[in-house]
Amino acid sequence: MPVLKVEAVRKEYPGVVALDHVDLTLEPGKVHILAGENGAGKSTLIKTITGLVTPDEGRIFIEGEDALAHRALFEKIAYVPQELNLFAPMTVAENMFMPFSRSGFGHVTVSRRAMERAAQGFMERFGMHARPDQRVSQISVPDQQLLQIARAACRNDFSVLILDEPTSSLTANETAHLFRIIRTLRDEGVAIVFVSHKMDEIFDLGDTVTVLRNGRSVGTHPMSEMTEESLIHLMSGSNIALDQRFQPHSVPGEVILSVEHMSGPGVVDASFELRRGEILGFAGLVGAGRSELMQTMFGYHRATAGRCVVDGVEIPPGRPDRSVARGMVYLSEERKHHGIFPLLSVRENISVSLLDQLARGGIISGKRERSRVDDLIASFDVRTPSPEKKIRFLSGGNQQKAIIGRAMARRPRILIFDKPTKGIDIGTKFQIYRIMQQLAEEGVGIILVSSEMTELQRCATRIITMYERRINGSFDQATTDVNTLVGAIIGARETRHVA
Amino acid sequence: MSLDTTIQAKPPVPPRASNFRVLVGRFAGNPLGGVVAALAIIFVVACFLSPYFLTRFNMTIIARSLAFTGLVTIGQSLLMIMGELDLSVGAIGGLAGIASGIMMVQYGLNPWLSLVLCLMLGAGCGLLNGTLVTRLRLHSLVLTIGMAGVYGGAILVVTKGVAITGIPHEIAFLGSGKLAGVPVPFVVLLVCLAIVVFVMQRTPLGRYVYAIGSNPEAARMLGLRVAAIRTAAFATAGFLSALAGILMVARLGSAQPSIGDTWVLSPIAAAVIGGVATTGGIGSPLGAVLGAVIIGIIENIIVLFGISPYWQSIVSGGIVVLAISFDALTRRYLNRGA
Numbered sequence: 001m002p003v004l005k006v007e008a009v010r011k012e013y014p015g016v017v018a019l020d021h022v023d024l025t026l027e028p029g030k031v032h033i034l035a036g037e038n039g040a041g042k043s044t045l046i047k048t049i050t051g052l053v054t055p056d057e058g059r060i061f062i063e064g065e066d067a068l069a070h071r072a073l074f075e076k077i078a079y080v081p082q083e084l085n086l087f088a089p090m091t092v093a094e095n096m097f098m099p100f101s102r103s104g105f106g107h108v109t110v111s112r113r114a115m116e117r118a119a120q121g122f123m124e125r126f127g128m129h130a131r132p133d134q135r136v137s138q139i140s141v142p143d144q145q146l147l148q149i150a151r152a153a154c155r156n157d158f159s160v161l162i163l164d165e166p167t168s169s170l171t172a173n174e175t176a177h178l179f180r181i182i183r184t185l186r187d188e189g190v191a192i193v194f195v196s197h198k199m200d201e202i203f204d205l206g207d208t209v210t211v212l213r214n215g216r217s218v219g220t221h222p223m224s225e226m227t228e229e230s231l232i233h234l235m236s237g238s239n240i241a242l243d244q245r246f247q248p249h250s251v252p253g254e255v256i257l258s259v260e261h262m263s264g265p266g267v268v269d270a271s272f273e274l275r276r277g278e279i280l281g282f283a284g285l286v287g288a289g290r291s292e293l294m295q296t297m298f299g300y301h302r303a304t305a306g307r308c309v310v311d312g313v314e315i316p317p318g319r320p321d322r323s324v325a326r327g328m329v330y331l332s333e334e335r336k337h338h339g340i341f342p343l344l345s346v347r348e349n350i351s352v353s354l355l356d357q358l359a360r361g362g363i364i365s366g367k368r369e370r371s372r373v374d375d376l377i378a379s380f381d382v383r384t385p386s387p388e389k390k391i392r393f394l395s396g397g398n399q400q401k402a403i404i405g406r407a408m409a410r411r412p413r414i415l416i417f418d419k420p421t422k423g424i425d426i427g428t429k430f431q432i433y434r435i436m437q438q439l440a441e442e443g444v445g446i447i448l449v450s451s452e453m454t455e456l457q458r459c460a461t462r463i464i465t466m467y468e469r470r471i472n473g474s475f476d477q478a479t480t481d482v483n484t485l486v487g488a489i490i491g492a493r494e495t496r497h498v499a
Numbered sequence: 500m501s502l503d504t505t506i507q508a509k510p511p512v513p514p515r516a517s518n519f520r521v522l523v524g525r526f527a528g529n530p531l532g533g534v535v536a537a538l539a540i541i542f543v544v545a546c547f548l549s550p551y552f553l554t555r556f557n558m559t560i561i562a563r564s565l566a567f568t569g570l571v572t573i574g575q576s577l578l579m580i581m582g583e584l585d586l587s588v589g590a591i592g593g594l595a596g597i598a599s600g601i602m603m604v605q606y607g608l609n610p611w612l613s614l615v616l617c618l619m620l621g622a623g624c625g626l627l628n629g630t631l632v633t634r635l636r637l638h639s640l641v642l643t644i645g646m647a648g649v650y651g652g653a654i655l656v657v658t659k660g661v662a663i664t665g666i667p668h669e670i671a672f673l674g675s676g677k678l679a680g681v682p683v684p685f686v687v688l689l690v691c692l693a694i695v696v697f698v699m700q701r702t703p704l705g706r707y708v709y710a711i712g713s714n715p716e717a718a719r720m721l722g723l724r725v726a727a728i729r730t731a732a733f734a735t736a737g738f739l740s741a742l743a744g745i746l747m748v749a750r751l752g753s754a755q756p757s758i759g760d761t762w763v764l765s766p767i768a769a770a771v772i773g774g775v776a777t778t779g780g781i782g783s784p785l786g787a788v789l790g791a792v793i794i795g796i797i798e799n800i801i802v803l804f805g806i807s808p809y810w811q812s813i814v815s816g817g818i819v820v821l822a823i824s825f826d827a828l829t830r831r832y833l834n835r836g837a
Contacts, residue, residue, distance in 0.1 A: 300719060300720060320719055320720065320721075320722050321722045321723065321724045323722065324721070324722025325722065330720060332720055337714075337716055337717070338716050338717050338720045339717055339720070340714065340717060341709075341710050341713035341714045341717055341718075341780070342713060342714060342780075343709075343712075343713040343776075343780035343781055344709060344710065344713050344780070348706065348709070348710075351706075352706055352707070352710050352721065353721055353722075355703035355706055355707075356703055359702065359703055362702055362703075363701050363702060364701050364702060364703065364706070
């Protein structure tokens with residue numbers, strides 16, 4: 001018997017039909033992949049089956065009973081959201097059992113010791129390498145991710161576990177560990193819902209896949225019948241050539257950015273040069289210092305040594321405004337912290353970096369602003385019911401597209417992309433690659449920080465590797481094989497300096 | 500945040516909503532809807548409560564007393580939109596007032612020159628606050644509690660608690676005069692409000708203030724000069740407080756050490772009533788000043804009603820809480836329909 005059955009669920013928001021008669025059936029002991037592009041309705045569907053959103057039409061059965069009539073049944077669904085939302089200054093055990101009254105640890109006083117003992121059991125089950133009395137801010141990111149799962153799962157007998165892109169901040173080893181935990185749970189009879197954009201993970205883990213497109217279900221298939229091409233075709237509704245490459249066809253021009261012996265928080269003695277019209281890739285493990293180097297040379301962090309020179313002019317340390325004035329734009333991977341203005345509308349989020357161009361005599365022309373923003377929304381395919389919608393209500397991928405549109409609209413001369421396709425569907429990904437290629441051919445110097453080797457091979461002309469806060473290699477993409485690159489990333493001794 | 504665009508961009512009204520809800524919705528879709536509605540209700544109630552309320556004489560009193568806290572409210576709401584708070588605005592206003600008294604009376608300086616110098620002093624105090632907040636990365640709430648002590652203490656040191664009398668008559672009209680029947684301080688308030696609202700809605704700088712209030716880290720990543728804009732906002736708040744202080748001196752004809760004592764908390768309440776979020780990023784100085792009008796009317800009614808002075812604080816405090824709840828309740832009512 002299916003543990004969860006969704007029948008013809010429909011949910012409409014002002015201006016958008018988020019779900020249009022979607023069906024979903026979850027079997028115990030199976031991993032069900034939920035696939036689809038950004039804004040296809042995956043998040044709304046998840047919110048519907050966790051009881052956070054009540055559908056306008058349709059029915060939901062949990063273990064054969066009508067869940068919309070008996071809402072307590074939604075307790076059977078454990079949900080791990082994409083973004084970590086833990087209480088960082090509190091301990092692992094406290095995070096796991098909050099609210100204490102519900103978990104039975106807080107009648108009058110909270111029993112620390114009993115709670116930590118109970119937490120220990122869950123931590124072993126979920127393979128966490130931490131102590132229950134450690135503060136969450138002091139445990140590693142993968143442990144935090146596992147804690148999120150443990151917290152969702154410890155409360156009661158759950159029969160469905162929903163994981164929304166759980167691997168986006170994990171390394172390969174950490175992902176493998178997480179997958180072992182997921183498989184154990186599956187073998188214990190839990191129905192798993194797994195949302196991911198990474199093809200290798202989908203094919204590695206999935207038993208069944210349901211593909212959503214524009215709020216409709218375009219089919220549920222056993223994973224064994226799917227190929228990568230057919231899945232992408234289902235998701236995007238169009239054919240994407242997976243072997244496509246996006247290296248710029250132009251010859252790199254003069255040096256536009258040179259970084260000399262730069263040190264700062266998380267980076268030691270880094271030197272490199274960027275030329276006009278090239279896409280320079282940065283490869284390395286999570287924590288190797290790539291983002292730190294970018295943020296230090298950009299001026300977001302203060303450099304302790306070294307220089308960053310753009311067109312022969314030195315950028316003073318700690319002055320991102322000067323970098324921007326010289327035509328440098330940095331797109332952070334931390335969209336929530338460094339990218340969007342959550343309380344402002346999509347229009348205001350996009351136009352904020354263009355206001356000096358939109359103003360005449362110091363006064364913003366509302367008409368010009370609106371038409372410029374409308375153009376950008378259209379050309380970057382930002383799906384929003386209205387430009388006036390607050391950006392925090394958009395899906396993650398659409399927020400990202402809005403921010404990329406904002407960055408491009410300034411016509412940057414140096415563009416730093418820090419993992420721009422994190423959590424982005426493959427159609428949009430290729431769209432971003434095409435934009436990068438086109439900009440590079442127009443003479444923009446582009447830096448692409450990525451943790452996906454395929455992404456770097458698809459786009460970069462040259463690849464710099466970092467290991468333990470230092471640059472340890474520079475390779476010409478065309479003449480270097482993957483093994484050499486991977487060797488440099490994990491700090492193997494032999495590294496060749498080609499370029 | 501601008502008024503005109505928000506009205507235009509309102510999403511289509513869902514067909515299921517009742518007519519009344521549609522009406523309320525259209526009103527509340529405007530960020531200022533809540534405070535305007537609350538103001539209208541309180542105004543009508545006040546008219547019924549007291550026959551003296553809607554007299555020319557009483558309106559003039561309200562307008563005049565509103566001008567001083569109103570000016571401080573503009574500055575404070577700017578800071579609140581940016582996610583900051585300045586608890587020394589009252590002390591800055593008092594210090595500027597006292598300094599103008601000393602310059603004019605004890606040193607016999609030209610009154611107009613004194614005014615300009617004191618406005619610069621106020622802006623300078625704000626600049627100091629802003630510089631300390633941005634350079635030392637201090638929390639503005641805590642820092643300005645300390646700075647309020649410093650500026651307030653300076654007042655006591657120079658005056659020894661005694662008022663400075665004998666302010667030149669030339670500037671008396673700034674406090675007591677009228678322009679076309681409107682009290683001069685109120686005209687000053689309207690001019691300042693118009694300028695600030697224009698800057699906030701129609702210039703890049705104003706947008707940057709909202710952006711910084713919404714996400715300061717993203718603003719820095721975007722290359723905005725966050726520290727400079729923050730400091731400038733503190734300086735503006737200091738300037739406006741000093742302006743209020745000087746107008747008060749002109750009104751009283753003497754520089755009292757107690758000027759500004761009540762200018763700290765009520766502007767914050769006014770801003771919140773007017774829809775400014777305490778966490779930053781949301782609201783407008785116009786709403787904040789409308790909030791100050793609400794508080795002003797409440798205080799006026801209490802006096803007209805002859806409520807015992809011992810009870811006044813409880814009554815006005817209670818009504819402020821009601822006024823703040825009003826916005827939240829309207830929103831909840833609307834969301835039920837969505």
